[in-house]
Amino acid sequence: MALLSVSHLAVDFHFPRYRIRAVDDVSFTIEPGEVLGLVGESGAGKTVACRALIRLLPGRNGRIASGRVDFAGRDIARLPEEDLRPYRGRQIAFMFQDSAAQFDPVMSVGAQIAETIAFHDNLDHAEARGRAIEWLRQVGLADPQHQYDWFPHQFSGGLRQRVLIATALAASPKLLIADEPTTGLDVTVQAQILRLLLDLRDKLGFAIILVTPDLGVVAEVCDAAAIMYAGRIVEQAPKSELLSRPLHPYSEALMRALPDKLAPGAPLLSIAGQAPSLAALPRGCRFHPRCPYVEEACRFGDAQLAQVSPWRTSACLRWQILAQ
Amino acid sequence: MSAFLEISDLSVAFRPRNLAGWLQRRAGSGARAVNGLSLSLERGDTLALIGERGCGKNRLVRAMLRLTGIAAGDIHFDGQSLKTLRGPALAQFRRRVQMLSPDPIASLNPRLSVAETLAEPLQVHGLGAKRDIARRVEALMAEVGLPADLLRRRPAALTAGECHRLAIARALALEPELLIVNDSLAGLDLSIQAQIINLLSEIRHARNLTLVYVAHDPRDARYLCRSAAIMYLGRIVEQGPIEEIMTRPRHPYSQALLAATPKMRFDAPPPTASLAGDPPRDADLPPGCAFHPRCPKVKAVCRAGLPPVRRPDGTVTVWCHLYPEGAAARQ
Numbered sequence: 001m002a003l004l005s006v007s008h009l010a011v012d013f014h015f016p017r018y019r020i021r022a023v024d025d026v027s028f029t030i031e032p033g034e035v036l037g038l039v040g041e042s043g044a045g046k047t048v049a050c051r052a053l054i055r056l057l058p059g060r061n062g063r064i065a066s067g068r069v070d071f072a073g074r075d076i077a078r079l080p081e082e083d084l085r086p087y088r089g090r091q092i093a094f095m096f097q098d099s100a101a102q103f104d105p106v107m108s109v110g111a112q113i114a115e116t117i118a119f120h121d122n123l124d125h126a127e128a129r130g131r132a133i134e135w136l137r138q139v140g141l142a143d144p145q146h147q148y149d150w151f152p153h154q155f156s157g158g159l160r161q162r163v164l165i166a167t168a169l170a171a172s173p174k175l176l177i178a179d180e181p182t183t184g185l186d187v188t189v190q191a192q193i194l195r196l197l198l199d200l201r202d203k204l205g206f207a208i209i210l211v212t213p214d215l216g217v218v219a220e221v222c223d224a225a226a227i228m229y230a231g232r233i234v235e236q237a238p239k240s241e242l243l244s245r246p247l248h249p250y251s252e253a254l255m256r257a258l259p260d261k262l263a264p265g266a267p268l269l270s271i272a273g274q275a276p277s278l279a280a281l282p283r284g285c286r287f288h289p290r291c292p293y294v295e296e297a298c299r300f301g302d303a304q305l306a307q308v309s310p311w312r313t314s315a316c317l318r319w320q321i322l323a324q
Numbered sequence: 325m326s327a328f329l330e331i332s333d334l335s336v337a338f339r340p341r342n343l344a345g346w347l348q349r350r351a352g353s354g355a356r357a358v359n360g361l362s363l364s365l366e367r368g369d370t371l372a373l374i375g376e377r378g379c380g381k382n383r384l385v386r387a388m389l390r391l392t393g394i395a396a397g398d399i400h401f402d403g404q405s406l407k408t409l410r411g412p413a414l415a416q417f418r419r420r421v422q423m424l425s426p427d428p429i430a431s432l433n434p435r436l437s438v439a440e441t442l443a444e445p446l447q448v449h450g451l452g453a454k455r456d457i458a459r460r461v462e463a464l465m466a467e468v469g470l471p472a473d474l475l476r477r478r479p480a481a482l483t484a485g486e487c488h489r490l491a492i493a494r495a496l497a498l499e500p501e502l503l504i505v506n507d508s509l510a511g512l513d514l515s516i517q518a519q520i521i522n523l524l525s526e527i528r529h530a531r532n533l534t535l536v537y538v539a540h541d542p543r544d545a546r547y548l549c550r551s552a553a554i555m556y557l558g559r560i561v562e563q564g565p566i567e568e569i570m571t572r573p574r575h576p577y578s579q580a581l582l583a584a585t586p587k588m589r590f591d592a593p594p595p596t597a598s599l600a601g602d603p604p605r606d607a608d609l610p611p612g613c614a615f616h617p618r619c620p621k622v623k624a625v626c627r628a629g630l631p632p633v634r635r636p637d638g639t640v641t642v643w644c645h646l647y648p649e650g651a652a653a654r655q
Contacts (some may be wrong), residue, residue, distance in 0.1 A: 041513035156602045157377075186376035187541055191584035192597040213514065216543070216586025220595045243590035247562055250357060255588060257518040267525065268547060270518035 001073070001210035002029040003207050004175055006051070007065030009077070011045075011052045013059070013125050019200075020278050021065070022048045027305060027313075032174070034115050035201065035208045037218035037239070039254070040228030041275060046211045047097070049228070050177045054088045059138065064184035071079045072174065083318075093206075097180050099164045109163050110136065110148030111168055120171040120256045135166040140196060158189035162196065169200065179211045215254055218241055227251045230276055230286040233305055237312040247314040247322050293318050327331055327364040328534060329388070329502065333397035334361045336383045349395070355397060355609070357383035359558035367501070369526065372545035372566055375555030376581070378603055379540050382426075384555075385506050389423055390414070401502070419449055422472075422500035424508040428491035428636040434480040438465075438490055438511040445497045464493040468523060469531075486515040488542040492523065496531070504536045509544060521547050524613070542585050546570055554578045557603055561631075564640030574642045576619045613645060621646055 011023040023045040023071070030036045040046045047138060051057050052237060053069055053076075069077040076087055091095045096102055103112060113135055114128040119139060136144035138160040147315040152160060168176055177199065184191040184316065201208060210222060218225045227250065235248040246252040256269040273290045276282055285303035297317055305315045308323075316322070336358040340346045348354035357380040365371055374383045381414040386392040388399060390406045399406045401417060409417050425431040431442060442461040446452055452460060465472055468489040479487055488508070495503060505524065509517050525548055528535050539545045545552060545566065552566040554575065564573040573579045578599040599618055604610060610617050616626040624644045 041515065057335075095629060158602060186378060188599040189582040189602070190586075191595045192600070194595040195597040198594060213588060215514075216588045216592070219590065219592035220586050221589050243588065246502075254514055257514045258547075260590070268518040269520045270522055271515040274485055274516060275513075308479040 001071060002070075002233045003034075005068075005070040005072070006049075007068045007309065009049065009052060009069065010065040011048055011057065012063050012065040013232060014061045014063065015261065018279075021063075023052060026067070026224045026228075026231075026233050026306070028233060028236050030175070030207050030209060033201065033205050033207055034117060034224065035210060035222045037199070037222035037225035038209055038211045038228065039213065039215060039218055039225055041213060043230075043275060043278070044228040045089045045178070045231040046228050047179055050209060052092075053177065054092050054094065055084060056088070056094065068306055089116070089147055089173075090171045091173055093168040093171065093177045094182055095178045096174065097183065100152070101155070101183075102164055102167075103160070104154055108149045108151055109155070113163070113167050116167055119169045129211045132166075132170070135170050136163070138169075138200070139163065139166045140192075141281070142151070154188075157185055158192060161189075163194050165193075169204070169206070172204070173206055174321075175207045175209065177209045179212070180213070181210070181301055182212075190217075197221070215242055215243070227254070230281060231278055232286060232315065233313075234287065234315045235313065237314075238304075241312060243324065247308055247312060248287075248316045248320045249293050249322065250287050252322060253290075253292075257262045273314065285315070327399060328367040328369070328402055329363075329365040330400040331361060331363040331388070331397070331604070332393065332400070333386070334387065334399060335359055335396040336380070336387045336392060337395045338383070339392070356380075356558055358387065359361050359573075359609075359614075360493060361559055362397075363553065363560065363563075365534060365536070367534055368532050369551065370537065370549040372549035372552040373536060373538045373553055373555060374540070374542050374545060374581075376540055376603070378557070379555040380554055380558040381540075381654070382506070385423065385504055385536075385538055388504065389421060390417065395588070403583040405615060410557075415449065418502055421502045421504070422495040422498060423504040423506055424491055424495050426566050427505045429479070429484060429487040432487060432494075437476050437478055438482070441479075441490060442493055442497055445494060449498060452497070459496070464497055467496065467527065468493040484512060485519060488512065488516070488520050489523065492520075492527070492601075496527065499531075500533070502536070504535045504538065505548075506538045507540055508643055510540065517544065524548060542570065554581065557609060559614060560643065560646075561615065562640060562642050568639050574640055574647070575615075575644050576621050576646070579616075589641060 002138055007027045009023060009026045011019060013020045013022055027050050032198050038046050052064055064077050067077060068075045071087060076084060103109060110132050113132040117131050118128040123280050133144045136147060141162060142149050155163060162256060182193050212218060222239050224238045225242050226233045229250050235251050246255060253271045274288060282289050284299045284301055287299040301317060303315045305313045308314045308319055334585060335356045337349045337354050338357045340349050345354060367577050373381050387394055390409060391608060394407060416496060419456060439461055442464055443457050446457050462472060470489050486514050509520055521544060537545050537549050552569045553560045553563040556577045562578045569578060583596060583598040612627045612629055613631045616622045623645060631643040631645050635643050636642060636647045
């Protein structure tokens with residue numbers, strides 16, 4: 001049974017005169033221990049979709065409009081706030097974007113982890129401290145006893161990301177949502193952090209939703225990936241199948257935009273135009289104005305995410321053309 | 325005849341953070357962001373300057389633009405030393421060298437319309453009468469693919485891609501000969517990034533620009549540049565044709581950097597932490613080869629002396645002790 005199964009999730013942001021649907025009809029599943037990449041460009045709705053899972057939407061005007069979020073057999077989308085608490089942070093941990101902003105600058109990082117542990121597990125100060133030091137060791141800090149007392153500014157970006165991982169995992173979650181955990185890091189540090197996440201996953205068995213704009217990261221780290229465009233998932237597939245044969249024109253375009261090999265002097269195959277504003281979505285398939293395979297049906301028909309093989313979904317009306 | 329841009333044995337100090345830093349810099353004893361770096365570019369060359377955070381690429385760029393002082397060594401642009409540039413010669417230099425900033429969107433003045441943004445450099449340099457400027461602004465807009473109906477908009481009303489195009493147009497307004505793209509595309513979405521790379525490539529050919537493309541991620545540089553230099557802690561560690569370096573890096577640091585770069589292939593191997601930790605703080609640079617504390621192939625000699633210049637197989641230049649003089653490349 002899937003650990004998390006999201007079906008037809010829609011998230012609205014309400015404004016005095018109008019509302020914007022940031023995430024529309026999003027469905028995906030993730031198995032225990034699986035690493036799912038959630039890929040998309042800025043504004044595609046990746047972060048909103050993730051934050052909606054535990055109802056930590058930014059601002060006060062975001063609401064889940066419809067859909068189910070089944071986690072370990074229970075629909076948590078409709079739970080009252082009180083009942084959601086055992087899930088939030090404990091069963092489903094979250095690493096938000098921008099690690100530097102996650103920490104209290106005037107509290108030592110060790111104390112911040114210990115606070116999390118003490119809250120979730122009802123431990124006293126000394127026990128929580130011991131556990132926090134153990135977590136700092138697990139995420140690869142050289143001298144956890146000593147570094148427990150460091151303040152966030154004393155860490156480099158890579159180390160801060162490690163501490164953030166320790167904080168997120170301190171309550172032994174079943175699912176870790178990592179929102180762009182390596183954006184802004186150098187590539188060698190990025191490789192260290194991704195390696196660490198995979199090693200901890202192997203050891204502790206939690207599943208990961210990895211939000212990233214980088215298909216290269218997906219290729220190296222994820223078991224499967226879901227591609228988002230303009231608030232919708234356009235394709236979900238196992239990694240190797242997705243990368244060897246994308247079944248949505250948008251995923252194909254992303255893959256071709258910066259290929260590993262290219263004849264010298266040949267232009268890159270860029271996607272013309274830009275993603276539509278959520279306030280003014282085109283009719284029909286949301287990708288059709290930029291799509292090279294567009295036909296009449298794409299302009300009017302609603303391109304729903306459909307099962308195209310036992311393991312894959314695609315929202316393209318003409319996916320058969322890509323399958324050939 | 326000397327090269328178009330000749331950097332010889334250049335050292336650049338860090339921007340001092342406090343009084344002690346100022347005093348150290350005046351005494352010439354402070355930490356160096358760029359440390360004895362040499363580089364030469366011919367007209368029309370395209371060089372990718374690749375390095376991670378803290379490698380000194382930004383200080384190097386600032387020195388190339390004469391936006392910061394030079395601690396030792398010199399930079400010659402078209403035969404002229406940047407150290408002696410003053411007055412009209414300096415103004416002339418500013419026209420000939422332009423930079424695309426690391427955050428082009430933030431570099432736009434939010435209060436100026438698109439037309440004003442493009443006219444400003446022309447006015448500052450006293451180029452052209454009013455009607456002439458309007459015509460040149462229109463030509464620039466067309467060159468970067470911006471529709472003319474955006475002329476009266478302000479940057480806030482533009483998309484990220486349009487802001488980038490505007491910043492490029494502004495850099496081109498003075499008809500520079502050398503364009504420095506300083507890690508400008510990093511924050512862009514992939515599909516827009518490809519558009520901007522294609523645009524830069526077209527412009528470079530059309531105008532025969534010399535291009536220095538600074539990047540922290542080796543991937544995007546290869547579409548624009550023929551050669552590459554990999555930097556680590558203020559020095560170049562490897563330099564040569566970009567395809568050679570991408571496919572067969574010689575220096576242990578370049579090898580680690582490229583191993584860590586994600587590859588978009590369905591059979592990509594899982595990530596390996598090819599390098600542990602972070603580079604040392606600039607204040608206490610290790611003796612000998614600056615990379616030796618993290619180098620997987622370190623030998624005794626690496627701790628002692630500065631790495632020698634080697635050309636293991638005649639294509640790529642490597643600053644590394646591992647390659648004996650005159651020997652073929654070891655894999």
